[in-house]
């Protein structure tokens with residue numbers, strides 16, 4: 003069983019938005035009601051479901067067998083986690099949904115859920131282009147962990163062995179790429195423009211220095227087939243600013259359009275990227291590198307940037323200095 007696309011779905015599009023069948027506040031695990039075990043509370047809530055909702059809930063898989071009551075088993079197998087997001091009560095919650103809970107796991111997920119407090123609903127959007135007939139996958143585990151750790155967690159928690167491409171193909175390369183992406187994204191936060199400003203001021207640096215770094219990171223997302231909100235934003239923000247600084251309208255627009263689609267997944271709107279895509283010239287970054295342009299580039303064109311060439315040391319001379327932490331190992 004699983005979820006399959008009935009039509010082509012583009013990045014950022016809503017696959018399904020639904021009110022959960024049951025929402026449990028994380029704290030219920032330490033029940034505030036002294037006379038009720040959390041399991042008992044879950045059972046009482048589930049028993050109140052009626053009609054189709056009740057049918058759908060009790061038809062869900064329970065991978066926990068007889069280790070706990072059936073309702074808790076269903077909750078622990080199918081619940082999706084989120085934060086409530088109320089200004090005075092940002093509790094960790096778990097929800098069981100009729101449809102979203104039926105999506106299977108992949109370590110290269112093509113969809114993600116996020117909570118919309120204003121609608122009291124979970125929204126499930128595509129994070130990767132999905133073709134009609136393809137399976138829709140969410141993630142149940144930390145996709146930046148190495149394969150072995152992911153497998154161990156999934157087996158213990160959900161009783162299955164993942165057979166996604168990154169768990170079955172060249173896993174040592176996949177593990178390495180994911181670790182690089184995570185580490186570099188943590189070291190380069192959104193809104194931190196220091197690297198950009200340094201490059202803008204220094205005419206001895208190659209004109210495509212920032213572009214090469216960003217393309218390298220985005221290529222890891224492409225290679226591993228996932229765009230995750232913890233890592234894509236910093237590189238997209240930076241590459242758009244760099245193209246604006248270089249007055250490359252076409253490229254700035256192209257990346258801003260993609261960022262607009264990706265932003266919808268996390269926050270439900272384009273986070274202002276749509277305006278940048280419409281008119282990149284109308285940003286504070288436009289032309290900032292014009293005065294200091296060096297005319298030196300590492301790559302003639304970044305359109306055919308191949309991450310495997312770079313990892314095998316086949317990139318242009320001087321690349322090591324720009325990607326020092328990735329030149330060896």
Ligand SMILES: [Zn+2]
Nearest residue numbers: 109164166169
């Ligand atoms: Zn996997």
